[in-house]
Amino acid sequence: MQQIPCPWCGPRDDWEFHYGAEAHVARPETPSDKSDEDWMGYLYLRSNTKGPFRERWMHAAGCRRWFNVIRNTVSHEVFAVYKIGETPPPLPGEAPAAPDTTER
Amino acid sequence: MVGIRRGVVGKASYSLFALARNALSYHEDWREAWRSPEPKKHYKVIIVGGGGHGLATAYYLARVHGIRDIAVLEKGWIGGGNTGRNTTIIRSGYLWDESIALYEHALKLWETMSQELNFNVMFSQRGVINLSHSVHEMREMRRRYEAVRLNGVDIEMLSPSEIKKMVPIINIDPNIRYPVMGGILQRRAGTARHDAVAWGYARGADDMGVDIIQNCEVTGFRRKADGAIEGVETNRGFIGADKVGCVPAGHSAVLAEMAGFKLPIQARPLQAMVSEPVKPCIDTVVMSNAVHMYISQSDKGELVLGAGTDSYNSYAQRGSFNIAEHLMAATVELYPITSRLRMLRSWGGIVDTCPDASPILSKTPVPGLYFNCGWGTGGFKATPGSGHVFADLIANDRPNAIAAPFALDRFRTGYLVDEHGAAGVAH
Numbered sequence: 329m330q331q332i333p334c335p336w337c338g339p340r341d342d343w344e345f346h347y348g349a350e351a352h353v354a355r356p357e358t359p360s361d362k363s364d365e366d367w368m369g370y371l372y373l374r375s376n377t378k379g380p381f382r383e384r385w386m387h388a389a390g391c392r393r394w395f396n397v398i399r400n401t402v403s404h405e406v407f408a409v410y411k412i413g414e415t416p417p418p419l420p421g422e423a424p425a426a427p428d429t430t431e432r
Numbered sequence: 433m434v435g436i437r438r439g440v441v442g443k444a445s446y447s448l449f450a451l452a453r454n455a456l457s458y459h460e461d462w463r464e465a466w467r468s469p470e471p472k473k474h475y476k477v478i479i480v481g482g483g484g485h486g487l488a489t490a491y492y493l494a495r496v497h498g499i500r501d502i503a504v505l506e507k508g509w510i511g512g513g514n515t516g517r518n519t520t521i522i523r524s525g526y527l528w529d530e531s532i533a534l535y536e537h538a539l540k541l542w543e544t545m546s547q548e549l550n551f552n553v554m555f556s557q558r559g560v561i562n563l564s565h566s567v568h569e570m571r572e573m574r575r576r577y578e579a580v581r582l583n584g585v586d587i588e589m590l591s592p593s594e595i596k597k598m599v600p601i602i603n604i605d606p607n608i609r610y611p612v613m614g615g616i617l618q619r620r621a622g623t624a625r626h627d628a629v630a631w632g633y634a635r636g637a638d639d640m641g642v643d644i645i646q647n648c649e650v651t652g653f654r655r656k657a658d659g660a661i662e663g664v665e666t667n668r669g670f671i672g673a674d675k676v677g678c679v680p681a682g683h684s685a686v687l688a689e690m691a692g693f694k695l696p697i698q699a700r701p702l703q704a705m706v707s708e709p710v711k712p713c714i715d716t717v718v719m720s721n722a723v724h725m726y727i728s729q730s731d732k733g734e735l736v737l738g739a740g741t742d743s744y745n746s747y748a749q750r751g752s753f754n755i756a757e758h759l760m761a762a763t764v765e766l767y768p769i770t771s772r773l774r775m776l777r778s779w780g781g782i783v784d785t786c787p788d789a790s791p792i793l794s795k796t797p798v799p800g801l802y803f804n805c806g807w808g809t810g811g812f813k814a815t816p817g818s819g820h821v822f823a824d825l826i827a828n829d830r831p832n833a834i835a836a837p838f839a840l841d842r843f844r845t846g847y848l849v850d851e852h853g854a855a856g857v858a859h
């Protein structure tokens with residue numbers, strides 16, 4: 329059984345959580361001047377990385393709060409957990425990222 | 433391959449006579465069903481992914497469009513992906529006209545496939561029943577029933593007692609948590625032998641000169657100065673091509689990323705299991721969307737049970753334990769005689785789920801590169817139709833009437849083909 333470490337409740341079985349797929353997908357700042365292509369990107373196109381992946385989870389059967397996880401989608405190993413709005417830690421083997429300004 | 437003397441039996445045709453003749457040589461002289469050639473430097477068309485859909489695409493490119501300079505590149509062994517992992521339910525009773533056209537096109541091809549390929553794919557039109565467990569589901573099912581009938585495709589509504597007559601082992605007690613309130617039945621629907629479909633198309637394609645190259649993983653795409661496709665990088669070196677068709681199922685997003693674009697696809701584990709073999713007790717297929725389980729019985733006597741997908745992205749090719757547990761609970765409630773049955777094997781596949789539960793058959797931002805993916809939890813049934821229309825798309829560089837609604841562009845126009853009700857988890 330895969331365990332997801334909730335930043336508030338600690339490690340829990342994955343079925344307690346709701347999955348939110350790719351993290352850090354920002355809603356367009358000025359929706360009215362976005363093209364249909366832009367909306368397609370925002371609404372539907374997602375990274376679906378094989379390997380370490382930044383994704384969102386929500387502890388549905390617990391504290392019901394959203395947070396971010398870096399998880400390997402092949403081995404299910406969890407590398408990092410960080411709260412919404414926090415600077416994303418680097419992916420394994422990556423240099424530290426710039427502060428996250430997109431999340432809201 | 434050791435022990436197989438090539439070309440001893442001159443003709444590759446399978447018949448009762450061939451069987452008898454080969455018995456005389458203790459079945460040691462059967463010709464291998466397809467060659468294993470070294471890749472050439474360049475092909476007219478390369479198909480990435482040797483599942484049923486990829487092999488069918490190569491077959492119809494050669495047979496219908498006369499293109500024979502084709503390679504199918506498969507990173508593992510052919511049919512080792514979802515083609516060899518699925519529960520083989522075949523039907524065409526979807527909700528929208530666009531989907532019915534596509535899946536019914538496939539169902540018609542299933543009906544003649546064994547003859548056409550000279551390979552027994554064991555297509556068995558044993559009927560498929562979809563259960564409904566709530567008033568809302570009954571209404572939705574009624575709507576789908578009318579939609580299917582309006583398209584001239586066979587479908588029937590069943591009452592719980594009619595279902596019980598067809599499936600004596602089912603529990604129609606109105607007091608269970610999810611009581612059976614009715615269902616729809618498509619009698620022309622059924623099952624087929626999954627491996628045989630891959631092998632049959634491989635053999636047919638090989639016969640027309642298609643190179644089937646296993647253990648050959650595509651690791652990148654090379655593009656010309658004008659942006660058009662030039663060929664593929666593989667673990668066996670660069671292979672040039674005028675056109676490349678990708679049919680990689682669960683790995684669609686990985687290949688799209690190599691080509692520099694994103695797809696509206698999420699890779700999710702989907703699992704199934706089989707029980708120990710028992711005497712014949714169910715001669716049709718029964719699916720339940722609401723409780724996420726479906727059941728049929730294999731010719732060997734195993735009950736074939738399918739579950740729901742996991743809710744998270746994964747490439748691990750195995751599903752979570754809680755999904756298997758849920759499947760068992762639903763099975764025992766709906767079919768109480770299974771309560772002491774032991775499970776023999778369970779496995780998972782990585783399915784390419786799409787936001788509208790419909791496939792993508794499309795040109796891409798890269799000229800000469802085509803994608804056939806997004807079949808998610810239910811693409812086995814479409815194998816022949818998918819290959820047939822995708823071959824047409826590649827050969828003519830434009831989708832035909834059946835493929836057109838499934839282009840990537842629908843995510844820009846908003847013209848989605850929402851089949852969550854008809855597809856859901858149930859195949």
Ligand SMILES: Cc1cc2nc3c(=O)[nH]c(=O)nc-3n(C[C@H](O)[C@H](O)[C@H](O)COP(=O)(O)OP(=O)(O)OC[C@H]3O[C@@H](n4cnc5c(N)ncnc54)[C@H](O)[C@@H]3O)c2cc1C
Nearest residue numbers: 481483484485507513514515518519521650781811812813
């Ligand atoms: C448990 C389970 C049950 C299912 N039940 C049903 C059902 O009852 N009915 C139904 O209609 N559908 C069902 N499905 C869905 C169905 O299996 C698939 O939609 C269908 O088989 C997809 O066929 P395919 O040929 O596109 O994919 P696959 O058979 O997966 O073929 C894709 C191939 O591409 C290869 N590949 C990937 N990346 C590369 C690369 N880089 N280079 C070279 N090769 C590559 C893979 O190795 C693989 O062999 C089920 C799926 C699962 C997992």
Ligand SMILES: [Zn+2]
Nearest residue numbers: 334337387391
């Ligand atoms: Zn929590």
